[in-house]
Each structure stands twice: as structure tokens, then as C-alpha cells.
Amino acid sequence: MLDNLTSRLSGVIKNLRGQARLSETNIQDALREVRLALLEADVALPVVKQFIGQVKEAALGQEVIGSLSPGQAFIGVVHRELTKLMGEENAGLNFNTVPPAVILMAGLQGAGKTTTTGKLAKLLRDQQKKKVLLVSCDVYRPAAIEQLRTLGLQLEIDFFPSDLSQKPVDIARAAHDWARRHYHDVLIVDTAGRLAIDEAMMDEIKQLHAAMKPIETLFVVDAMTGQDAVNTAKAFGEALPLTGVVLTKLDGDARGGAALSVRHVTGKPIKFVGVSEKMTGLEAFHPDRMAQRVLGMGDVLSLIEEAQREVDVEEAQKLAKKVQSGKGFDLNDFKMQIVQMRKMGGMSAMMDKLPAQLSQAAAGAKVDDKAINRIEGIINSMTPLERAKPELIKASRKRRIAMGAGVQVMHVNQLLSQFEQTQKMMKMFSKGGIAKMMRGMKGMMPGMR
Amino acid sequence: MFGFLKKTLSGTPEKPANPGWLGKLKRGLARTGNQLVDLFGGGGKIDDELYEELETILITSDVGMDATRHLLADLRREVKEQRLTEASQMKEALAHCLMKLLKPLAELLDTGTHQPFVIMLCGVNGAGKTTSIGKLAKYFQGQGKSVLLAAGDTFRAAAREQLMTWGERNNVTVIAQQSGDAAAVIFDAVQAAQARKIDVVLADTAGRLTTQAHLMEEIKKVKRVIDKALPGAPHEVLLVLDANTGQNALSQTKAFDEALGVTGLVLTKLDGTAKGGVIAAIAKAHPIPVRFIGVGEGLDDLRPFVAEEFVSALLGFDEE
Numbered sequence: 001m002l003d004n005l006t007s008r009l010s011g012v013i014k015n016l017r018g019q020a021r022l023s024e025t026n027i028q029d030a031l032r033e034v035r036l037a038l039l040e041a042d043v044a045l046p047v048v049k050q051f052i053g054q055v056k057e058a059a060l061g062q063e064v065i066g067s068l069s070p071g072q073a074f075i076g077v078v079h080r081e082l083t084k085l086m087g088e089e090n091a092g093l094n095f096n097t098v099p100p101a102v103i104l105m106a107g108l109q110g111a112g113k114t115t116t117t118g119k120l121a122k123l124l125r126d127q128q129k130k131k132v133l134l135v136s137c138d139v140y141r142p143a144a145i146e147q148l149r150t151l152g153l154q155l156e157i158d159f160f161p162s163d164l165s166q167k168p169v170d171i172a173r174a175a176h177d178w179a180r181r182h183y184h185d186v187l188i189v190d191t192a193g194r195l196a197i198d199e200a201m202m203d204e205i206k207q208l209h210a211a212m213k214p215i216e217t218l219f220v221v222d223a224m225t226g227q228d229a230v231n232t233a234k235a236f237g238e239a240l241p242l243t244g245v246v247l248t249k250l251d252g253d254a255r256g257g258a259a260l261s262v263r264h265v266t267g268k269p270i271k272f273v274g275v276s277e278k279m280t281g282l283e284a285f286h287p288d289r290m291a292q293r294v295l296g297m298g299d300v301l302s303l304i305e306e307a308q309r310e311v312d313v314e315e316a317q318k319l320a321k322k323v324q325s326g327k328g329f330d331l332n333d334f335k336m337q338i339v340q341m342r343k344m345g346g347m348s349a350m351m352d353k354l355p356a357q358l359s360q361a362a363a364g365a366k367v368d369d370k371a372i373n374r375i376e377g378i379i380n381s382m383t384p385l386e387r388a389k390p391e392l393i394k395a396s397r398k399r400r401i402a403m404g405a406g407v408q409v410m411h412v413n414q415l416l417s418q419f420e421q422t423q424k425m426m427k428m429f430s431k432g433g434i435a436k437m438m439r440g441m442k443g444m445m446p447g448m449r
Numbered sequence: 450m451f452g453f454l455k456k457t458l459s460g461t462p463e464k465p466a467n468p469g470w471l472g473k474l475k476r477g478l479a480r481t482g483n484q485l486v487d488l489f490g491g492g493g494k495i496d497d498e499l500y501e502e503l504e505t506i507l508i509t510s511d512v513g514m515d516a517t518r519h520l521l522a523d524l525r526r527e528v529k530e531q532r533l534t535e536a537s538q539m540k541e542a543l544a545h546c547l548m549k550l551l552k553p554l555a556e557l558l559d560t561g562t563h564q565p566f567v568i569m570l571c572g573v574n575g576a577g578k579t580t581s582i583g584k585l586a587k588y589f590q591g592q593g594k595s596v597l598l599a600a601g602d603t604f605r606a607a608a609r610e611q612l613m614t615w616g617e618r619n620n621v622t623v624i625a626q627q628s629g630d631a632a633a634v635i636f637d638a639v640q641a642a643q644a645r646k647i648d649v650v651l652a653d654t655a656g657r658l659t660t661q662a663h664l665m666e667e668i669k670k671v672k673r674v675i676d677k678a679l680p681g682a683p684h685e686v687l688l689v690l691d692a693n694t695g696q697n698a699l700s701q702t703k704a705f706d707e708a709l710g711v712t713g714l715v716l717t718k719l720d721g722t723a724k725g726g727v728i729a730a731i732a733k734a735h736p737i738p739v740r741f742i743g744v745g746e747g748l749d750d751l752r753p754f755v756a757e758e759f760v761s762a763l764l765g766f767d768e769e
Contacts, residue, residue: 036514042695045509109718110575110691115605141580142618143610150606195721222575226511226695228723235722249574252658252697277574277604277661370662 027059030074043257044230047085047264054081085260086287091244091269093124097215100133100179100187104212106205106240107220108232109193112248114144116220116274117190118151119282120246123272125157130185135160135175137168137208138192148190155279158184168192168204169211176212189214196235209240216243219266223250223273225258230265237266247285248274329423331387335379338372374407378415381405390416473744475762478724489540495528499536503543510726510763513696516733520546540764547760550729555756556738558685558713560594560649565642567650567675567682569635570715571668571705572689574656577717579608581689581743582651583615584751588741590621594648599638600625601671604655612653622647631655631667632674639678652683659704669708687740689715692725699727702735713740716754720745724763 031052038048059077095101103120105113117134124130134152138144145162152159160175172189179187189212194201209217219242221229236242245266247259250273263270270285379387381404386393393401393416402409488502500521507517523546524539533539560566568585570578579602586596598616600623602608609625616623622645624638635652642650654671657664675682688711690698705711714737719725728739739754 039508040514040696042511042697045505108693108721109580110577112575115574118606141611142614143607146610147605147607154606195718197720197722222691222693224573224691224694224697226693226698226723226727227509228511228693228721229695231722232693249658252573252660257695277658370666 024060027056027074031056034078038257038260041257042224042226042229042261044227044261044265046230047261050264051081051085051260054084082260083288086263087269091271092284093271094215094243095130095185100176100184101216102176102212102214103186103188103216103218104205104209104214104240105188105190105218105220105246106236106242107193108195108222109141111193111220111222112274113193113220114138114147114151114190116246116248116272116282117148117188118155118157119274119279120272121152121157121186121188122155122279123282124186125155131158131183132186132188133158133160133175133179133182133184134188134190135171136162136190137171138190139164139166139168139171140192144190144192151279158182169207172208172212196232196239202235202239206239217241218244218246218271219262219268220246220248221258221262223247223256223258224252225261227261229258229261233262233265237268242266242268244268244271246270246272246274246282251275251277251281331379331382331390331419334419334422335376335387338376338379374405374411375415377405378402378407378412390419471758471762473720473750474742474758476720478719478759478762489536493536495534495536495539499539500525507726507729510724511695511698511730512726513699513730513733516550516730519733520550520729523549544760544764547729547763548756550732551756551760553736554714554728554732554739555754556713556740557753558740560589560684563681563684565597565639565647565650565679565682566684567639567642567652567679568685568687569652569654569672569675569683569709570687570689571654571709571711572656573658573691573701574605576656576689576691576694577715577743578602578656578689579611579615579653581715581717581741581751582612582653583619584743584748585651585741586621586649587619587748588751589649595646596621596649596651597638597642597645597647598623599635599650599652601631601635601638601653602655603629603631603634608653608655632671635671636674636678639675639682643679659701665704665708672709685713685740686711687713687715688737689717690727692716692719692723692727693721694727696727696730699730699734702731702737706735706737711737713738715739715741715743715751717743717751719743720750728759 034055035048035052038051039045043051055077058081059074093101093103105117107113114136121132121134124132134148134157136145136148138148139162145164149159149161151157160171160178162171162175168191175189176187189208191205191208192201194205196202217240219233219236219240221233225232233245245262245268247256247262247270250256259270270287272282273285275281275283378401381401382393386397386401393412398409398412402412405412488499488506493499503524504517504521507520508514512520520543524543527533527542527546528539531538531542533542560568570582572578582598586598589596598612598621600609600612602612603626613623613625615621622641624634624641626634626637631654638650638652641647652671652675654668655664657668659665672683672686686709688702688705690701694701702711702714714728714731716725716728716739719742725742731737741751742754742759743751
């Protein structure tokens, strides 16, 4: 996520490091690089221009004085301005109304409104204990209503049925009525995708808004959107009193510059980001963390939060105890680690959140979620006894395991030696603490020196 | 989507009832066009400022830094060679440069080479694959060909229903299964098409982001399985791109091409304010023929890509 922007800026900062101090000329080079990086990241040109102006002003001003190095000062300035541009702090949803609180979803075709509607409903139910009702006012796209109904079934969230012959406003009114009588806390209204220049469709959503008086009107936008993000966001912002933005498909390799453009144009906070195809893949947006990520500082906070949500605490504590004692760490625990990692979206999702230097170092290791699946397969092909006492596994057992897992004996050997090393590391950890362990890791992972 | 229904319901009285294909294309690209008309029509001389403004316009049309630089360098050379001095003369020169870049992409899709001719569609989520399939089916039917659709998007909720609803309305056979595997559904469809002597098979797949390694593996498998059902198939792998997409369209093209060997592109949603300038970026960095472009929600609004039309609509040339 925003990887390219990150590495690009890292390059700029490196160039600046050799300089004695910030001057009009050397900052010019850095600024040009920042401009180029932002444009390549699909940040809209007007936004880029203004941002560069702000950074320049701030960098040449007195804020630089007293800093340790020009490079640090420049990073500081870019980070501050970037955070400012993305909105100061994380803004949650507003439920301060007579229930049901209505949330209206709006956006272009294919932005991800219906999927986001499902994810948001799940998030509100699971994390905020809300009783949610879903309704679709998309009477245009074939099976759009069916799509939301299916999602509602999957997630076990109430769905208000509608059909193609009805008017969107009537559907929404009926759903609202039903939600009120059945004590729902939240009603999420999904709408058809529409172009901002389609006046008839924009009128329709304006009417929908007037009838429902939603407390939240969320603009759903695809993170891959290009320069046109400014025009679309502006048009939607003028037609509807938006209260927030949801940025979808941020798990692709899009550089995500649209985030900056939309935020700048609408002036509304980005409230959520879509980060995976799974229904759990909706996260609160943290502008400061995003800015840090852009600057290669990594998003360790999100990682920790995710771990808290997904990882089984009891299991983790049991494991921690074993690690501390340095005894009894067996293949069962090894597998448990893999399962927990998978819950957090696999290795590659986690790598995304690490600081640039770390993830670059680890990039050499070529994280392959497939290899991890293979390891799990091999362990699954072992008997419980073999898992507890891996030293039992000799040639004939290896052959059997390899057959069972559909791999070569070589792979079983690899796993066993990997496990042995981990076990050694665990022992070192329990005896000598982290410093010794880091030394032990040297040379074990390719790319780490 | 399929907004022809609502268009007829709501109506837009001030516009002509059928503005025609070129008109729609022009309207879709109007913003770029108008900007360029202003720029060239001003009657000024060719100077650095003009180039700079041109650069701005190209970048804001998603042409991207690399292709923009290339186009401007080419334009400067052309201006020098032809000794142009007036801003108004530069329009022709720019059209020429754009044509040089885009013309090689205009290759018509010929479905007459095989029977059935199997077309597999791929793309990221929300690019417009399923909607495009409907329009393509209509297009091929218009050519007198028989069409069969394979509901290969088994992942997204109700994607199958979306295609089946469409098929019912338009009298096109849709092969679908209650659950399961995209490859299996498409395998069945290809076999059914052989048995029924169908001309064109359009196979839908689930949208996927290129960073999802396992999903990219899955779609590779879909392609391999199609080849098993009918050796040599699919005969065309179409990548559907959303015109709203920025520079990421380029990495989508590269990633899908690497995985599947993409043989053609479909550029959708040009009817918004997006310009689809990213075609130029693709033409420069990773050229693949653009087979179709979509300029409206109507069924007839997906048409073969013609470089001349695209360039003249982009530059705001008069319709002739």
C-alpha cells in the first residue's frame, strides 16, 4: 500500500542527507521529486501543487531551525503537511440521533458500495454492538439487490427486501419504517452507482437524501482512481452534504493518491478503508498512521490492533509461556503460529504494515503465503506423536509424510530444519534475551544482514 | 448500469435523442477537448508556457509522467521539423503524435478464426466485467453470431444472478452452476458451446486485485482448464479497465498479462469525467491492443476502438 510513494520519498530523503542544510536550491530538487512521486501516485495535480507550496513554505520557514539534520527536518515537514492534508485525526461515525441512524452510501459504479455496505454492517455489529438493517435502493443493476441480500444472509444481518418495480425513495422509506418498529440502531442504505454528470441520477440520490435525512452520508471511492478523483469528489460533494469518505481496494498495489485528492476536495474525513476481500476487511482510517506509512515509518499500530482482534489471546499466552521457558516448543505450536498469522491476513498483509527498511530487508526473503500453506499441509500429515516429538521423524516417516502432504521429502527436511532452528532460537531467547536472538537470526533469513 | 432503462424513463430533453456514437465519445472526453481548444484557439505563439500547460492537461488526463514526457518530446521535434510557430498549428501536430502512439493499439477483434471463439474476461473488482459481457454479447449478436455466456464469477455475491438476469432479458443462454469452481463452470460452457455449434463464448471471471497471489494462481488455472476443454482456447483474453483508474491501470495490465497473456483491452466508463488517458501510458509502456471502449450505459455504447475517433474526440475536432 502506497509502497511506491514510500520508497520514492525514501530516495529523496537519502539525497538530502548529504546536504549541510536546507536551502532554496537543494530543497528544490527534493520538492521536484516529491511532486513527481505524488503525481505518479495519482494524486491530482491541483492538490499536488498546493501541497508542494505548503511544504516549501513550511520547510523554508523557521520550523526548520533547531532540528538535528536537514533530512530529518524535511521528513518532519512532509509528514506534518501530509497528515494535515489527510485530515487531522480519525473520525468515527456519528450516531447521535433518534434511532435508527441512517447511513447513506454513494459513489460511482464499481467503487465497491455494496461490498462496503456489508463490511460496515459487520463492523458495526461486531465492534460496536449495533443492530443493523440493510436495504438496497439499486433498482438498475441486475441482481444488485440479490447481492446485498446474499451478503446479509452470509453475515447474519437483517436485510429489508426490495424489488425492481419500486422507487428508491419508497424502498428507503419503507425500510426506515421497518427499522424503527423493530428497534434497529442503524439502517444502511445502499444505492446504485452513478456518474456525477448524470443529472437524473444525481437528482434521485438528492431526493433519497432529503427523504431519509441520513446522519452519515458516505462517499465510496476506489483507491485506484486517477486524476479524475477530484472532479468526481467535487461533483458528489456539491450534490450531497457528505459526512465522510470510504476508500476501497487499498489492498491492491494502487499508490492510493486518490486518498489525498478526495480528502482535499471534499474536506471530509476518510472514515474507513477497505483492505481485503474478506468481510472483515474494513478498517478505521488513521491519517497520522497513513502519513507515517507514506514516509516509511510503518504502520505498526494497525498491526497490533489487528493482532488483538484476530489472535486467540489464550493460545498466544500459552505460547509465550513456552517460549519463555524454552521448553516444550513443538510442531503443534509451530502450526498454531501459522494459523494465527493466517488470521491476520497472511504474511504479505502484515509486511505491508512494517516500516520501509524492515519490509525492504524482508523483501529478499520473498514471502510466499503458498509456502506457508505447504508447511501447514506437512504438519497436518504428521501423527500427534510426531508433532510433539519431531525427533522421531526418520526416513520412512518422512516418506509417508511427504506422500500425505503431496510434497517431496526435501520439503519435509526443510521444514524440520527450520523448526529446529526456531527451537534453538527460542532457547536462546529464554536464556539471553533479545540481543542474543537477533544474533542468532543473522544469516538465517536471506536478505537480513 | 444498463441505464438505458432509466435514460428512457427520465429523458434529457435539451439533448438530441440520439447523439450518435461519436457524439457520446466526444461528450465523454469533452473536458480534455475543451481545455485543448482553449489552449490552441487562443491564437498565441508556441512557447514554453504553452508546453507547460499542455503537460498539465495531459497529466490531469491520467496520461502519466512517462508518456507525457514522450509525447511532449515528440511534439517539440515535430514543431521544429515543420517550423510551426502558432499555437493553432500545434493541434494537428499533437493529433499526429497521439495517433503515432495510439494507432498501433487499434486492432479489431476477429472472432471468425475459430468456432467456438472463446473469450475470457479478467480484471480487478468493479472494473465492469459482467456489464461489459452483456454489451459484448449484444455486439456479437448484432453481427449475426450466436453467443453463450459462462457465469464464471463464483465469488461475488449474486454475480451469477446478475448475468442470468441479463441473459433472460436478452435471450442469451447463460451457463451457470449453483456453487463452486469458476474453471468448472467455464469448462462446461465451452463444451456446451461445441455441442451447440455456438460462435462466441464469453467467460466471466471474478474480479481480483493483482496483489492477491492466490487469486492470480486461480485465474491461471481457469485458463489452463479452458485449454483442456478446447485445445487452443481461450482465443482472446480481454482485460477490462475502468477509465477512472489512474496509473494503476498500467500495473494491472502488466500483472494480468504476466499471468494470462492478455491479448486485448476493454476500456469502460469513458462517459464520466474520466478521460482514459491511461491508454496512452499503456501504449507507451506495455502496448496491448485496445479492442473495445465504452462511452455510455446503453447496450450499444461499447464499440471497437478506433484511434482516429478517440484522438479527434480527445482534441475536440469537429465531427465529419
